[in-house]
Amino acid sequence: MSRPWAARLYRGPRRLLERALGPARVERWAERVPYKHLTYCLVTWTTRVPEEVERKLQTSGFLLRDGTAPDIDALEGERLYDDCATYRAWLAEGQQLLVAEEAGRVVSYVWLDLARSIALENLPEYQVEIGPGAAYGHEAWTLPSHRGRSLRRLTYVAEVLAARRAGKQWLVAYQLKEETLDAMLVNLARTGIPRGDVIDVVHVVQGGGFRVTWHQRPSRPHEAARFVSTSRRR
Numbered sequence: 284m285s286r287p288w289a290a291r292l293y294r295g296p297r298r299l300l301e302r303a304l305g306p307a308r309v310e311r312w313a314e315r316v317p318y319k320h321l322t323y324c325l326v327t328w329t330t331r332v333p334e335e336v337e338r339k340l341q342t343s344g345f346l347l348r349d350g351t352a353p354d355i356d357a358l359e360g361e362r363l364y365d366d367c368a369t370y371r372a373w374l375a376e377g378q379q380l381l382v383a384e385e386a387g388r389v390v391s392y393v394w395l396d397l398a399r400s401i402a403l404e405n406l407p408e409y410q411v412e413i414g415p416g417a418a419y420g421h422e423a424w425t426l427p428s429h430r431g432r433s434l435r436r437l438t439y440v441a442e443v444l445a446a447r448r449a450g451k452q453w454l455v456a457y458q459l460k461e462e463t464l465d466a467m468l469v470n471l472a473r474t475g476i477p478r479g480d481v482i483d484v485v486h487v488v489q490g491g492g493f494r495v496t497w498h499q500r501p502s503r504p505h506e507a508a509r510f511v512s513t514s515r516r517r
């Protein structure tokens with residue numbers, strides 16, 4: 284549960300320490316105590332794709348296309364991000380599956396969701412509200428045997444183009460800063476589509492049965508998306 288007073292109790296002293304000792308030292312110190320400070324970031328990219336980027340899809344050697352129910356059946360037994368039952372449910376509710384195929388086998392995929400409100404499994408205190416001009420991309424996965432062959436960059440371009448076909452100006456995703464946020468931004472910018480921007484941030488501090496969340500609101504909300512509290516009390 285979120286407790287704004289507890290968040291203030293944590294943030295105030297932490298900021299003072301950061302000013303006195305420097306953020307890097309405080310971060311090193313924080314790593315040694317038994318709690319975690321997680322930073323959830325919303326990221327957005329423009330769907331204005333340079334023509335030469337689009338052309339790369341045609342010459343990649345992989346077939347990029349919409350995924351179907353038989354694709355999900357064929358993925359059964361592969362090592363996947365989630366299970367096929369979940370994927371069938373997503374397809375049934377209208378989410379779009381985008382796949383990269385090689386020699387008749389789906390080797391990488393990503394999901395595009397046009398819903399306006401996205402629930403977050405690991406962050407139940409917030410949901411993502413998606414603006415009318417944006418689409419939400421999630422669950423990018425490349426089969427472990429095929430990683431490092433640009434497949435994610437290709438499915439990302441396909442994802443951006445699918446969002447554009449749906450009339451959207453923005454593609455939105457969310458990622459933990461501590462995981463691979465920077466690696467993701469750098470890698471996806473290698474396609475030639477401008478690097479994504481972090482547009483909204485939620486912090487979570489947890490440990491020993493204690494969990495505090497707070498929303499580090501941007502100075503100006505972005506039209507593409509924002510975190511919204513799921514609790515009326517905040």
Ligand SMILES: CC(C)(COP(=O)(O)OP(=O)(O)OC[C@H]1O[C@@H](n2cnc3c(N)ncnc32)[C@H](O)[C@@H]1OP(=O)(O)O)[C@@H](O)C(=O)NCCC(=O)NCCS
Pocket residue numbers: 364391421422423424425426429430431432433434435436437463466467468470471
């Ligand atoms: C992340 C992932 C989709 C990348 O797939 P891939 O087809 O190997 O990606 P590419 O070949 O296009 O690019 C490889 C680069 O992706 C970078 N990368 C790491 N995390 C990434 C991410 N979340 N999104 C995009 N690129 C990422 C790596 O740093 C690597 O860089 P390098 O080539 O300099 O070593 C794949 O490793 C995977 O399925 N991981 C598990 C699921 C996951 O973390 N999904 C992303 C979060 S939704």
